[in-house]
Amino acid sequence: MINIRAHLEQSVDANMLIDQQSQAIDTIKIGVIGYGYWGPNLVRSFAEIPGSEVIAVSDFKLDRLAKVRSRYPTIKLTTNSQDLLKDPRIDAIAIATPVSTHYDLALAALQAGKHVLVEKPMTVSSQQAMRLIDEAQKRNLVLMVDHTFVYTGAVRKMQELVTTKVLGDVYYYDSVRVNLGLFQHDVNVIWDLAVHDLSIMDYVLPSKPYAVSATGMSHVLNEPENIAYLTLFFENNLIAHIHVNWLAPVKVRRTLLGGSQKMVCYDDLEPSEKIKVYDKGITVNNSSENVYQMLVGYRTGDMWSPKLDMTEALKTEVLHFLHCIQSGNRPITDGEAGLRVVRILEATTQSIKQQGRLVELDLGKVAA
Amino acid sequence: MINIRAHLEQSVDANMLIDQQSQAIDTIKIGVIGYGYWGPNLVRSFAEIPGSEVIAVSDFKLDRLAKVRSRYPTIKLTTNSQDLLKDPRIDAIAIATPVSTHYDLALAALQAGKHVLVEKPMTVSSQQAMRLIDEAQKRNLVLMVDHTFVYTGAVRKMQELVTTKVLGDVYYYDSVRVNLGLFQHDVNVIWDLAVHDLSIMDYVLPSKPYAVSATGMSHVLNEPENIAYLTLFFENNLIAHIHVNWLAPVKVRRTLLGGSQKMVCYDDLEPSEKIKVYDKGITVNNSSENVYQMLVGYRTGDMWSPKLDMTEALKTEVLHFLHCIQSGNRPITDGEAGLRVVRILEATTQSIKQQGRLVELDLGKVAA
């Protein structure tokens, strides 16, 4: 670059050619509120997808905004989320803030005419969730909840195995999700971790639960539960159990999905073989004349680990959000899905306080 | 052996020398009732230990007795367990029959003046267990329950880590015990599998639970629950959870034991490193002036897997039983321990029927 002219010519040339490779397309303009844990992933995902552009990011912490600027110098920054709602260029708002703020921010965004993608859990109460659903419907806006796991290849494969009856009748969903996790002050471990399983179950299982019994414990004074157990009851002998813990020495992310024909082990920590389908089960012999004889036989066959779509879940999800905005389609993880999850979380909180008392759910009204 | 004479001399010589190596000692004479799943292990263990001798085995199935005869031609066989109780040579009876028969057999054995080692669960009701305890006490006989896991190197190491306060305050005990297991008709999966954890907890944890909430489900018509979840509440924020399943595609035997100073992962399927002690945990900063700041810090240090005593648990247990008979000492897993476990099983059955309703336990009266 001593020969400045040659360098400039060269550089100009490179830049020009790069521009020729980019194609001008109508992009959806995004504003992201919150740049803490999850916000950076949302910004990156929207930024890397050709169909969208991140216009502005807000966060009340300057050091976070500094990170945005060092990575994306052209994105507008503000500590005031209202600026995003007022910006007429912005089509959609992604909200990645603490759950207690979701309702106010999402409502204001909808009222400002923006489509909304909101972090899970959708809101702190089902009242709030219903209000948001109404507002979005009234204004014909997309309201989507960021149930990220629903968009993974592994969960979609489980849903396919259930829907196509490969598993037979579904007997149980059983998840362990524990590690040494970040203690939160505003929500307990159920709202933080079990919400993943509740959103997965909402998508994968053939029906909705009718009641919940939950237990849990806090080991830090004045803090919410850091360990919890949650049983969900469904019709037809389907049962689900979720086991979450912020204070575990090892990380476990394992779900068993049992069916009458086949059973699945979904280990999210496996780098590639996340889903294993076992041709194992029982066969019940009802014709036995002797009640003392063994009526239940065992079946063990091959195991099979299907190839999964390894696309990053958030990319698939963001594309789905953009597609819903353009097509007017209802998202897979729409406000109703978010509401059903919040209803279960509310009931769980109530059950934990009463050490496992059964709390009935009323998801029928909200089910699709 | 064409040269019969030489052969005979040789054989006689060998046999004589073998005899010289054996030492005549006063052995305790054992009768074993039941040669199904566990009985063969009891017979082998008592047979291999110099201090005991199996005199007779009873089982109502001839094919099982045939197996005894092919392996131990000198053991007396009978289809009538009463024969064992009547045999004056027999000092002690080991009972490895279905749980519903434990009470009658154990009571008769005690009444015949025999020491008793009975399979777990001890009985089908706490009433029965109390009656056996009384009978043994009255007659000054040893009554021991076969809580085998208590005699493993791994469980004894956990007990040591708790007792010596290496773990600090114990926060939780959390066990997953699932596999494609044998369906039983007379007891549910809690009585079959959770009984292991209940006996381990009875030995390892610093206090006894005051209440239980349990849920479960049967997936085979008219059969007992094959999947169940059990939460136990203790004083001082200690919580325990047991997760059992006869219908799982994979075998899991993993217990997490969390403490304020250290945490343990006990994986019984690991061939050698069954116990891992993690120097992980949280530190609570109560002096923070800002309630919104993070009050809970994290600590991650080395992991350490102590060398374990790998002696077969049943051998250790059988030696302990013989030692108690000779010394008059009370066994670690005595009738009281068996009763406490049965009480919890009873309460669990009640709670499952009511979908998680809290059932209080009254173990204080029976605690050592």
Next chain:
Amino acid sequence: MINIRAHLEQSVDANMLIDQQSQAIDTIKIGVIGYGYWGPNLVRSFAEIPGSEVIAVSDFKLDRLAKVRSRYPTIKLTTNSQDLLKDPRIDAIAIATPVSTHYDLALAALQAGKHVLVEKPMTVSSQQAMRLIDEAQKRNLVLMVDHTFVYTGAVRKMQELVTTKVLGDVYYYDSVRVNLGLFQHDVNVIWDLAVHDLSIMDYVLPSKPYAVSATGMSHVLNEPENIAYLTLFFENNLIAHIHVNWLAPVKVRRTLLGGSQKMVCYDDLEPSEKIKVYDKGITVNNSSENVYQMLVGYRTGDMWSPKLDMTEALKTEVLHFLHCIQSGNRPITDGEAGLRVVRILEATTQSIKQQGRLVELDLGKVAA
């Protein structure tokens, strides 16, 4: 048994019924020489199979014979193996002694007209192995080498996958077999551990190797190599590598078998899913006009773990030995297989001494 009469009647009855269930069949009479590490397994296997009966066991150590007597009181015992060869009732001899004694014992057994099952490695030299083959052939006796792994469900499945061309062309066989193992004084780690892989390869691979290059090291003065690496060269770009170590902190038993169509991972420490078949590989694009472009593409599909026959290998092997005696068939692991393995072991020893020098093999003459 106070009521002796009743007891006797009962016992007689039980014994009589057991006898009625046993069926008199013509059994092959076995003598076992050597009751150290492997001998007890041979005695147990022959004893448990209806078609054979162990008549006598010899070992020069009395404490070992004492163990036989305590388990099988009716078996004749001797410290002189010649007694077995002289016994006219004995049809076949199983030899489980140190390898240096195999030749003399097997030759004497054949010369005494007995069929022979001999531990691996067959002999300490190919000269000895050839002499035994000749002797057996001349006398029309079965000579079988105890290449146990060949009779496992896992190895038989691998052989099936190769033979049926499911894997396509076989590219490589690659085995790691390490642990903290017993140091031996008479043979190095290759003769002790690699012999397993050599016998597996002899059965599974589509051709025989033409040369070997091996390296190794001893870490104890005056002791044989305790760590060794062995590369075998085959025609058609097939390569095999074996990696053995008596001084490893962890136990590994993992073999990779790569083919042009599919690849196998065989992990013998997995309790059930020992064989995993991966639909992975490369596709070569020869038509590319640009030599700098990537010519090799990647393919990743499902993984599949076939159900395996879980019969104990030694039981299958012993049944095969008995069948060969009765039918006159040649065993799968006959003397020729044993000889091929010994030839490779000889060449390996030579190559290790010269730090990897290529040593040619001449297996063509001995191949079936």
Next chain:
Amino acid sequence: MINIRAHLEQSVDANMLIDQQSQAIDTIKIGVIGYGYWGPNLVRSFAEIPGSEVIAVSDFKLDRLAKVRSRYPTIKLTTNSQDLLKDPRIDAIAIATPVSTHYDLALAALQAGKHVLVEKPMTVSSQQAMRLIDEAQKRNLVLMVDHTFVYTGAVRKMQELVTTKVLGDVYYYDSVRVNLGLFQHDVNVIWDLAVHDLSIMDYVLPSKPYAVSATGMSHVLNEPENIAYLTLFFENNLIAHIHVNWLAPVKVRRTLLGGSQKMVCYDDLEPSEKIKVYDKGITVNNSSENVYQMLVGYRTGDMWSPKLDMTEALKTEVLHFLHCIQSGNRPITDGEAGLRVVRILEATTQSIKQQGRLVELDLGKVAA
């Protein structure tokens, strides 16, 4: 942002505060040549560290430069690497191009007065490596080879365990590094994968090897070896073995490091417990009078997994590079280390062609 003024004020305010938080420091200016697989990591690492700034990136592919621009709009781009060498602002050049180009680019950079960080392997021949060392020394410039693994917490822990004699005498280094990897056309699997182990050994082991024996095979016509095995011989019975494969169905990254006192298992795929130290080994009893008795005893104690520094290796390495530039210190992975690795690679290539023939190394001259 409808209220543009307010928005601007807000944004200006945020930006101003962010600037106040950044501190002006003397930064080292970096040019990166090559933005293929590894270049993006170098750019990111230098960009995120306060002490350095990436001024320019060159690559002959425009689509790669487009990626730089989208992420770092202020970095100068060029398809001509000469532009970087001519730029007087640039202090140091990082080279992440195919190995065949390393020599010319590094030599030109040194001749232009730039410090150099070059990818491994350093060059295609030891002649080239020596020439670069001379040039750097003559000009008093830092010449560092990117042996990244040396800067991981795991490898540094192993080096510490060896240096502090915790392991005792080192007996062996044994590494398996296999997966379904990218076939390369210009170098074989040894130059691509074994180079990692050679650089680790150069740092960790107490001495340098004196000879190598290697074998390998290509399964694609006209392509270099895709599977290879490499034994290195050292004085004092130390032996090393490396096992690499581009065509494996599973990914393995496991190294065993055996010593007379303790043994290490280093599994780079473990998320946190990468290093496990086993208190296992043998004890040799030389005083035995009976040569047939077991002279070698076994020792098994605790296992211990030390906490590791989890800083990204590349960050540590880049900081070290910057520190060496500022201090004039010699890097840990200097040109001599790079040369030693290249010498072994050359010898390995020669040995593979001759199917394992021992090739002597002459590393004494180059060792520090």
